[in-house]
Amino acid sequence: MAISDRHSDGQNGDRIVDAAGLTKTFSDFWMRATARAVDGIDFHIDRHEIFGLLGPNGSGKSTTIKMILGLLHRTRGRLVVFGRDPSDVDVKRRIGYLPEETYLYRFLNPTETLDYYGKLFGLDRRTRRRRTEELLDMVGLTQVAHRPSGEFSKGMARRLGLAQALVNDPELLILDEPTSGLDPIGTKQVKDLILGLGSRGKTILLTSHLLADVEDVCSRMVILYGGKIRAQGTSTELLSDSTHTLIRVPKLTAASIKAVDETLHRVQGVGIDSVQAPRQTLEELFLDIVEKARAEQVATSGAQSGGRIASFLQGEGAGQQGSARATEAEAAALVQDLVSAKAEAPVATPVAKAPEAPKGADSAMLDALVDPSKAAAAATKAAAATTKPVAQPRSAAPEVRKAAELDQGVIDSLLGGSGNAEDKNAPGKSGGKTPGRENSGGQA
Amino acid sequence: MSLASAIQNKASDLGRSSAFRIAVAAVFSLVIAVGSILVYREAARLDRIADALPQLLRNADFKAKDAVATQLVEKGTIDVDGVPVGSEALRSAMERMFEGTGKIERVAEAASILLGTARPQWMPASIAQEPIVALAAGGFALCVVGFACYSGLAVPLVVVTAVCALLWTPLAFGGRLSLGTSLAAIPFFMFVFTLVVRLLLVVLDRASPMFAVAAGVVREAIRLRIAIAFAAIAIFVIPLLPQWIDPTSPLRYQVQTYLARSLDTMYLVCAFLTVFLGCATVAFEIRDRQAWTTLTKPVSRLSWLAGKWLGLVALNAAILLTCTVAMYAFLVQIRSRPAEDLLDALAVEDEVLVARIGGLPAYTMLPPAELQSAVEEAIKADPNAQADIREGTRTEIDVKKTLARAIAEEYLKQQRSVGPNQ
Numbered sequence: 006m007a008i009s010d011r012h013s014d015g016q017n018g019d020r021i022v023d024a025a026g027l028t029k030t031f032s033d034f035w036m037r038a039t040a041r042a043v044d045g046i047d048f049h050i051d052r053h054e055i056f057g058l059l060g061p062n063g064s065g066k067s068t069t070i071k072m073i074l075g076l077l078h079r080t081r082g083r084l085v086v087f088g089r090d091p092s093d094v095d096v097k098r099r100i101g102y103l104p105e106e107t108y109l110y111r112f113l114n115p116t117e118t119l120d121y122y123g124k125l126f127g128l129d130r131r132t133r134r135r136r137t138e139e140l141l142d143m144v145g146l147t148q149v150a151h152r153p154s155g156e157f158s159k160g161m162a163r164r165l166g167l168a169q170a171l172v173n174d175p176e177l178l179i180l181d182e183p184t185s186g187l188d189p190i191g192t193k194q195v196k197d198l199i200l201g202l203g204s205r206g207k208t209i210l211l212t213s214h215l216l217a218d219v220e221d222v223c224s225r226m227v228i229l230y231g232g233k234i235r236a237q238g239t240s241t242e243l244l245s246d247s248t249h250t251l252i253r254v255p256k257l258t259a260a261s262i263k264a265v266d267e268t269l270h271r272v273q274g275v276g277i278d279s280v281q282a283p284r285q286t287l288e289e290l291f292l293d294i295v296e297k298a299r300a301e302q303v304a305t306s307g308a309q310s311g312g313r314i315a316s317f318l319q320g321e322g323a324g325q326q327g328s329a330r331a332t333e334a335e336a337a338a339l340v341q342d343l344v345s346a347k348a349e350a351p352v353a354t355p356v357a358k359a360p361e362a363p364k365g366a367d368s369a370m371l372d373a374l375v376d377p378s379k380a381a382a383a384a385t386k387a388a389a390a391t392t393k394p395v396a397q398p399r400s401a402a403p404e405v406r407k408a409a410e411l412d413q414g415v416i417d418s419l420l421g422g423s424g425n426a427e428d429k430n431a432p433g434k435s436g437g438k439t440p441g442r443e444n445s446g447g448q449a
Numbered sequence: 450m451s452l453a454s455a456i457q458n459k460a461s462d463l464g465r466s467s468a469f470r471i472a473v474a475a476v477f478s479l480v481i482a483v484g485s486i487l488v489y490r491e492a493a494r495l496d497r498i499a500d501a502l503p504q505l506l507r508n509a510d511f512k513a514k515d516a517v518a519t520q521l522v523e524k525g526t527i528d529v530d531g532v533p534v535g536s537e538a539l540r541s542a543m544e545r546m547f548e549g550t551g552k553i554e555r556v557a558e559a560a561s562i563l564l565g566t567a568r569p570q571w572m573p574a575s576i577a578q579e580p581i582v583a584l585a586a587g588g589f590a591l592c593v594v595g596f597a598c599y600s601g602l603a604v605p606l607v608v609v610t611a612v613c614a615l616l617w618t619p620l621a622f623g624g625r626l627s628l629g630t631s632l633a634a635i636p637f638f639m640f641v642f643t644l645v646v647r648l649l650l651v652v653l654d655r656a657s658p659m660f661a662v663a664a665g666v667v668r669e670a671i672r673l674r675i676a677i678a679f680a681a682i683a684i685f686v687i688p689l690l691p692q693w694i695d696p697t698s699p700l701r702y703q704v705q706t707y708l709a710r711s712l713d714t715m716y717l718v719c720a721f722l723t724v725f726l727g728c729a730t731v732a733f734e735i736r737d738r739q740a741w742t743t744l745t746k747p748v749s750r751l752s753w754l755a756g757k758w759l760g761l762v763a764l765n766a767a768i769l770l771t772c773t774v775a776m777y778a779f780l781v782q783i784r785s786r787p788a789e790d791l792l793d794a795l796a797v798e799d800e801v802l803v804a805r806i807g808g809l810p811a812y813t814m815l816p817p818a819e820l821q822s823a824v825e826e827a828i829k830a831d832p833n834a835q836a837d838i839r840e841g842t843r844t845e846i847d848v849k850k851t852l853a854r855a856i857a858e859e860y861l862k863q864q865r866s867v868g869p870n871q
Contacts, residue, residue, distance in 0.1 A: 074745045094747045102745040108738040110665065112672035124661035125746040133656075153672075169742070 021177050021208045022050040022073060026082035029068050029232075042068040044232035045082065050177075050210055055203040057219040057226030058212040065232040066212045067105060070181055073210070074102055086177070098126060101175030105182045105212075107166035111155030115146050115165050118154060119172055126173040133172075139315035140168040143198075159186035167195065174317050178202065179210045184218050190295055196222050201314050220244065249278070256282070464604040473607055474598040478591055485587025491572065492580035498529045498567055499578075502560040505529065512551030522547060527563060535563045558791075573781045593644065600647045602640075609640040627691060630782065634688035634775065642680050642771040646671055649763050658748040659756040666760025667767075670726050679722040680768050686714045687775045691783055700788040701796040707783050708776075708801070715772040719765045727761055815860045820853055827852045 029043040043065040050056045058066045071077040072084055075092040089096050109118060116137055123133035141147045144164035149157070154165055163186045170178060180199070184192040192215075199222045203209055213219050219226060220240060227237040236243060257265070266277045463469050505527060511518040521527055525539035535543075542562060546553045553559050568577045576582045597606045613633040620629030646667060653664040670676035690710055694703050731754075734740045743753065784802070788794035815823070828834050828848065837843040 076741060076744065094749050097745060097747040100745065102742070104738070104741060106738070108742050110669070110739055112669055113665075117668070121661055121665060122742075122746060124656050124664075125658045125743065125748050127656045127658075127747075129656055130654075166742075173746075 019052040020049045020085075021052055021054075021087060022048075022210070023085045024048050024069075024082065025084075027069070027072065027079055027084050028081040029065070029072060029077060030080040042232055043072070046227075046229070046232070046234050048227050048234065048237060050208060052176075052208050053203070053206050055199065055209045055211065055222055055224045057223035058210060058229065059216065059219055059226055060212075060229035061214075064229040066229060067181060068232075069229075070102075070179055070210070070212065073179065074100065098173065099176045101170035101173060101178045103166050103170040103178075103180045103183055105185065107159075107162040107186075109154045109157075109162055109165060112153060114149075114151050114153050115141055115168070116150045118165060119168055122169045122172045128173070136172055136174075136315065136317055139317060140171060143171075143313065143315045144168045145194075160188055160191055163187055164191065167198075171315070171318060175207070177208045177210065181212050182214065183211065184213060184215055189292060192218070193292065198314065202318060205314075205318065207318075253283070460604045460608075464601050470598040470601075470603040473603040474594055477594040477598075477606065477610075481587055481590045481594065485583050485590070488572070488576065488587075489580050489583040491569065492576050492583050495564065495568055495572075495577050496580050498532075498534055499560070499564055501529050502527070502534070502563060503556050506553050506556045506559050509547075510552055511547035518547060518551075534567045536566050539563065539566065570785060574784070575781075596648065597644055600644075600651070602644060602647065605640060605643065609636045612636045627782065631688040631692055631779075634778070635685055638684045638688065638771055638775045639681065641774060642684065642767060645767045645770050646676075646764075649767055653759075653763065658746070658752045659759060662743075662748070662753055662756025663759035663763060666726070666730050666757055667763055669730060670722075670760075670764050675726050675729070676722060676764050676768070679718045679725075680771065683714050683718040683768060683772050684775065687711045687772055688779060690714075691779055694783070696786060699793045699796075700784075700786055701793055701801050703783055703786065704780065704797055704801050707780065711772070711776045711779075715769065715776070718772075719768055722768065723761055723765060726764070727757075730757055730760070810865070812861055812864050815857055820856060823856050824849050824852045827856065 025047050026045045027043055027047070028041070028045050030038045031040045031042060033039050042063075046065075046069070058069065060066050068077060072079050073086055073091055075090075075097065078092070084091055086096050087099055110121070113121060119137040119140060120133050123136060128136070138147075141150050144167055146161065146164055146168070149161065154162060157165065163183075167180075167183065170180070183195050183199070187195060196218060199209055199211065203222070203224075209222075211219060211223060223240060225237070225239050226243065228235045228243075262277065262280055269275055269277065505517055509515060509518040509521060509527075511522060517527060521535070521543040522540065524533075524535070525537050525543055526533040526535035528534070539562060543559070546555065546559050564577075568574070576586070594606070597603065613636055616636075617629040617633035620626070620632065649667055650664055653660045653667065655661075667676075690707055694706050696703070734743075740753070744750065780802075784797065788797065828838075831852075834848050834852070838845050838848055
């Protein structure tokens with residue numbers, strides 16, 4: 006019986022997980038408390054949210070997750086998952102879980118592993134077979150589908166672990182250190198997958214030591230230390246630095262930099278703090294090398310590049326984004342839209358609950374910077390680009406995202422227009438940036 | 450790539466080829482169909498002889514010097530539908546049958562002796578008695594071959610057949626038929642075990658947590674070679690046991706020894722498998738934390754444990770089934786060995802290979818009159834008792850009660866005890 010149905014009925018923000026005063030104390034044989042892993046924390050996870058749980062080792066992240074999964078019983082407090090007690094077996098039908106370490110049966114191959122977990126969810130044979138094929142394709146393990154998973158590298162096992170977490174098309178996906186052990190390609194794919202699933206309406210609870218990963222994908226997060234919550238809020242609330250502005254432009258001459266500096270002094274009475282030439286990140290270099298090797302069809306016995314998100318995972322959330330399950334024709338139309346939109350104006354990667362914001366193209370931005378009279382036109386063009394919402398995973402080209410991150414408000418403020426740099430964080434203006442993506446690389 | 454792995458890969462590719470599987474199924478089906486029809490025809494011929502013999506033997510009269518009786522005594526044979534049945538070796542036995550009245554009194558026994566010579570050594574008695582069993586066995590074998598090819602065991606089927614033929618042929622033609630059969634049976638029954646496990650996995654392939662966990666246990670036991678190791682012990686011992694049994698001892702002892710030793714082996718193997726695998730599958734899964742992933746799925750702890758139990762039961766069933774088939778096959782072989790005498794042969798049929806039912810013994814009480822007289826006689830024969838009564842140490846009633854209890858107890862003891870050679 007439901008503890009409190011109001012949480013899943015939308016009266017309280019359509020909450021998936023609701024914890025109040027949640028405490029877990031570990032005891033020894035004589036019931037003497039040995040450690041308080043979680044100490045009276047209050048948090049909630051709303052539907053369609055990508056929620057991050059951060060903290061150093063021993064901060065209580067995994068204990069919290071285990072309580073949500075019903076693997077550990079709480080000592081005190083209240084914890085409700087889908088309106089029910091977490092130990093309720095029916096609750097587990099709606100949850101997918103990727104543990105911190107991938108604990109696979111060494112004697113089963115990936116196909117048998119996914120089939121096994123599918124059976125635990127009571128899926129019929131045809132569904133299991135279809136989902137197994139799609140998931141293996143998605144995580145890039147099709148070529149090793151019949152190799153025992155005991156022979157797998159940590160990264161390959163991680164991919165299989167991720168696939169098993171998705172086999173039931175879960176409403177709540179719990180990922181404990183999902184990028185641990187993955188190579189940069191795998192890490193990027195997992196982050197893209199998380200964003201893709203998030204945009205399709207899945208609720209995701211994520212923990213990671215790699216803070217950049219969390220920053221890239223989470224819409225809201227909690228930071229734990231010593232079993233207590235030290236901070237919580239959206240990425241924008243926690244990470245925004247409203248005292249500085251970053252602008253990325255093609256390489257400027259010393260004269261141009263001086264001119265910009267003078268303009269800034271004249272318009273706003275501030276100067277350039279620092280000027281740096283952007284460097285390619287090691288991740289970008291690595292991805293480039295691997296892509297070239299793949300293009301040359303260099304043989305590998307390891308995991309392959311993953312395919313697109315399994316079709317059965319694209320159902321529910323698509324409704325929230327304005328479209329139901331996409332047919333093949335719709336998918337083709339989507340790609341066509343994407344191509345034309347990319348050629349015309351870059352788009353931001355949509356993230357669940359992330360408000361849209363005006364975006365412009367690189368060229369429009371540069372025109373506006375050089376010629377203030379073009380600012381209004383650039384703003385119009387940017388606004389036009391956002392009128393065509395396109396649902397796309399974050400695997401879109403990096404330059405598309407980077408361009409989208411330029412904020413018309415910043416240009417306005419720089420050129421003495423109506424905008425103000427302080428307004429950057431105002432709703433409808435700055436939120437278009439995917440949370441945590443303010444840093445666009447090069448600085449001027 | 451080593452030669453072994455290259456061969457393994459090639460065999461694996463071949464096993465996945467539908468054309469190969471169909472071809473193997475067709476060839477084996479044809480051989481089984483032809484073989485079972487031939488066996489059926491031979492068994493039907495024996496059945497006709499068995500039907501005709503009693504009447505012919507009943508009519509035979511040696512005193513009247515009829516042809517049948519004369520032939521039996523002089524040649525040890527009898528013609529049934531123009532075909533002679535029996536052998537020279539039976540002459541003296543047949544002659545003894547006609548002693549007395551000149552007619553055969555023990556017709557069934559004489560028929561049994563004559564039929565024993567007509568039945569080929571390779572034919573089990575069950576088929577000789579019921580020819581339809583040959584067709585049923587053929588049909589069953591066809592199903593087995595079909596399932597083996599369907600479940601991807603076409604290559605092992607061919608390989609096992611070839612290995613069996615290689616082991617059996619030289620030994621059988623070299624006069625060591627029994628040893629050849631025992632050695633050839635080892636790969637054959639390993640294949641049977643594999644087949645039974647595949648069948649189990651098909652049966653357990655259900656969209657239910659308990660069945661999924663059970664199938665996981667079966668796969669674990671096979672892939673980690675735990676079950677294979679234990680099954681191999683039984684599959685080696687059961688076919689080779691007949692080689693260690695003294696063929697000169699009475700047949701009933703040989704059969705009894707084989708049954709006892711093979712049953713012991715089977716039970717020991719199952720017991721050790723249950724203990725080892727039962728401990729390992731739960732403890733290791735918790736230690737290696739696969740249980741953490743499993744228990745975050747909609748699986749109750751009870752279903753998980755029940756699944757583990759079901760998997761163990763299924764594996765034991767696979768070993769029991771394989772061993773039972775092997776035991777039956779070699780029991781038929783041992784049973785066909787020559788008996789020491791007719792009584793030995795009958796003891797095998799009537800004392801060893803018979804089903805028994807349990808029953809409580811019925812004891813009779815000593816009738817009161819006999820008990821009373823026995824007590825009186827005991828008092829007369831016991832001077833101490835008489836002295837006790839006389840001196841008033843004990844009353845007469847006490848002495849009589851004590852003696853009556855002892856006599857009644859002794860009477861019951863006599864009924865319960867089994868003396869030597871009884």
